[in-house]
Amino acid sequence: MSLNGKVSLITGSGQGIGKAIALAFAKEGSDIIVNVRKSIGNAESTAKEIRDLGRHVLVCKADVTNFEEVRNMVESVIKSFGKIDILVNNPGPSIRKPFEEITEEEWKNVVDVNLNGVFICSHLAGKKMISQKEGNIINIASASAHRCLPLGGAYGPAKAAVVSLTKQLALEWAKHNIKVNGISPGPVMTKPSEVALLNDELKRRINNIPMSRTATPNEIANVAVFLASDNSSYITGQTIIVDGGGSETWYLFP
Numbered sequence: 001m002s003l004n005g006k007v008s009l010i011t012g013s014g015q016g017i018g019k020a021i022a023l024a025f026a027k028e029g030s031d032i033i034v035n036v037r038k039s040i041g042n043a044e045s046t047a048k049e050i051r052d053l054g055r056h057v058l059v060c061k062a063d064v065t066n067f068e069e070v071r072n073m074v075e076s077v078i079k080s081f082g083k084i085d086i087l088v089n090n091p092g093p094s095i096r097k098p099f100e101e102i103t104e105e106e107w108k109n110v111v112d113v114n115l116n117g118v119f120i121c122s123h124l125a126g127k128k129m130i131s132q133k134e135g136n137i138i139n140i141a142s143a144s145a146h147r148c149l150p151l152g153g154a155y156g157p158a159k160a161a162v163v164s165l166t167k168q169l170a171l172e173w174a175k176h177n178i179k180v181n182g183i184s185p186g187p188v189m190t191k192p193s194e195v196a197l198l199n200d201e202l203k204r205r206i207n208n209i210p211m212s213r214t215a216t217p218n219e220i221a222n223v224a225v226f227l228a229s230d231n232s233s234y235i236t237g238q239t240i241i242v243d244g245g246g247s248e249t250w251y252l253f254p
Helices: 016-027 040-052 067-081 104-132 155-176 192-196 200-207 217-228 246-252
Strands: 007-010 031-036 057-061 086-089 135-140 178-185 239-242
Touching: 007 016, 007 067, 016 031, 016 040, 016 086, 016 217, 031 040, 031 067, 040 057, 057 067, 067 104, 086 104, 086 217, 104 135, 104 155, 104 178, 135 155, 135 217, 155 178, 178 217, 217 239
Parallel strands: 007 031, 007 086, 031 057, 086 135, 135 178, 178 239
Antiparallel strands: none
16 A cells, blocks of 8 residues: 655644654655644654655644645645645544533634645645646544534534544545545544553443453554555545444443
8 A cells, every 4th residue: 555755744742643644654655743732842753764764854833723834834735745635634633522511712723633634635635636637635533523422522523524524525625636534433543551540431431342351453454545545545524433333332331
């Protein structure tokens, strides 16, 4: 599933799923733009690992909810690489609390990053892809976009909108040879110690996943590599749920 010669912009790629996708793409031959909102330290660490793989890398600090910052990031990519082949929209703050306790500020922040950030990045990078007459956009949604999760707050609705936006862009931009697909992860943990820190409700949820565990970031990245490659050349407008079968039972909440 070679990505040789590709240029990939991956938002939120200083750590977690975004970092795993950046490294997986680099291993397949893509040059990478590492984007972070705040932590340049994380971005530079990811960038070093990418350089060690022999790929070119550009670090861009930009808030995906800020139109001008994203515009400047996209222009920097074009100046450095001449094109954008792949965009991975990987924002994702969430808040877990009863709906009636969510503040207006909390709601706006979750929706702004998870949904508006995807719109802004897709809008600006998409224009470059249209002029190139090809492109590939991958949106990271969530299993909670497809089934309501207790205490899901603004996160589930925002990610459900990302799934809908994925379909809308796929419909409109297919004529420009641009694929748009999504990935909906279930629980993802980077190391076993994180599982140990979960509260009892989430531990019950994980115990009832048919595959009896959480995903690793690399397992999400592997799906992203497939969607970014020519192996998925006839797939667009789809969102793949990657949750070990959990959404089929929705974790058997008592």
